Amino acid sequence: MYILPWLLCLVAVSTAAPATFYDDAYDYSDNLLNYYGKVSKKINKLRHTSSPTKASESCDRSKISLPAYASSLPSPTGLTATYVALGRGTQNYTCADSTASSTPVAIGAVANLYNATCLAANEPDLLADLPTIAYKIALPTNEYATFPPANLELMGHHFFYNATTPEFNLDTTKDKQYGIAMTNKEDSINAPSDATKGEYGAVTWLYLEAVAGTVGDYKAVYRVDTASGNCPTTCKGMPSAFEIQYAAVYYFYT
Numbered sequence: 404m405y406i407l408p409w410l411l412c413l414v415a416v417s418t419a420a421p422a423t424f425y426d427d428a429y430d431y432s433d434n435l436l437n438y439y440g441k442v443s444k445k446i447n448k449l450r451h452t453s454s455p456t457k458a459s460e461s462c463d464r465s466k467i468s469l470p471a472y473a474s475s476l477p478s479p480t481g482l483t484a485t486y487v488a489l490g491r492g493t494q495n496y497t498c499a500d501s502t503a504s505s506t507p508v509a510i511g512a513v514a515n516l517y518n519a520t521c522l523a524a525n526e527p528d529l530l531a532d533l534p535t536i537a538y539k540i541a542l543p544t545n546e547y548a549t550f551p552p553a554n555l556e557l558m559g560h561h562f563f564y565n566a567t568t569p570e571f572n573l574d575t576t577k578d579k580q581y582g583i584a585m586t587n588k589e590d591s592i593n594a595p596s597d598a599t600k601g602e603y604g605a606v607t608w609l610y611l612e613a614v615a616g617t618v619g620d621y622k623a624v625y626r627v628d629t630a631s632g633n634c635p636t637t638c639k640g641m642p643s644a645f646e647i648q649y650a651a652v653y654y655f656y657t
């Protein structure tokens with residue numbers, strides 16, 4: 404019997420997962436239990452598969468596609484889904500004052516990107532559920548550590564190059580130089596009604612187009628499967644700058 408190595412990681416983490424890497428326990432356990440429930444069903448299915456998955460077939464990128472709900476965004480016609488990442492970080496906002504008459508202003512996001520390419524190819528339903536629990540999990544203190552609960556490897560960093568240019572820098576170590584996607588927001592849709600809202604709602608799903616400054620063949624980036632990240636509707640009681648935890652899945656097209 405062959406079980407995908409990353410699936411084994413999931414199982415290992417499920418037995419070893421201490422509560423300590425969670426920011427707080429709010430509604431986390433149900434989501435996590437649901438997630439591990441799906442993982443064990445998957446493992447049982449693999450156990451009963453007559454033709455075991457071969458390692459060579461275990462990460463076929465041609466099987467990668469965006470979640471169905473993303474079809475309201477411009478489609479990636481003619482492009483190739485090259486990498487998929489779980490993004491985990493914060494959406495940052497500022498407030499002019501703490502009154503209900505001012506509105507928070509988005510000043511960008513800062514997130515680590517973890518390589519979920521094979522998960523997107525093999526288990527898109529599990530991947531789609533991941534942000535729901537990931538946004539509660541603190542980033543590892545060791546920058547290069549894998550990210551629980553799926554033990555994904557660091558793939559890059561997401562931040563804003565300037566106020567209007569989301570950057571995805573996929574150069575991490577000396578051996579992992581995968582280029583830089585400089586992007587511009589071209590379209591957005593509200594997260595689906597069943598998205599994990601956190602305190603103030605899930606950030607929009609996005610279609611970002613690569614712009615000048617991009618290193619590599621990146622043409623488009625999609626932000627989907629968002630969990631949390633939205634700000635309150637007014638600045639009432641808010642500090643002058645604040646962060647909202649979020650997670651999302653990013654698809655990189657070339």
Ligand SMILES: *[C@@H]1O[C@H](CO)[C@@H](O)[C@H](O)[C@H]1NC(C)=O
Pocket residue numbers: 493495510511512513644646
């Ligand atoms: C946004 O939050 C991150 C994470 O804490 C922080 O490091 C960064 O400085 C903030 N960025 C801005 C533009 O305020």
Ligand SMILES: *[C@@H]1O[C@H](CO)[C@@H](O)[C@H](O)[C@H]1NC(C)=O
Pocket residue numbers: 462486518519520521557558573579581
């Ligand atoms: C992501 O993981 C896949 C499979 O291990 C690998 O082929 C690819 O190079 C990785 N991408 C990045 C940007 O690290």
Ligand SMILES: *[C@@H]1O[C@H](CO)[C@@H](O)[C@H](O)[C@H]1NC(C)=O
Pocket residue numbers: 564565566567568585614615616
């Ligand atoms: C931000 O950077 C992009 C890419 O270099 C550039 O085209 C744009 O003019 C810059 N915008 C601002 C507001 O500086």
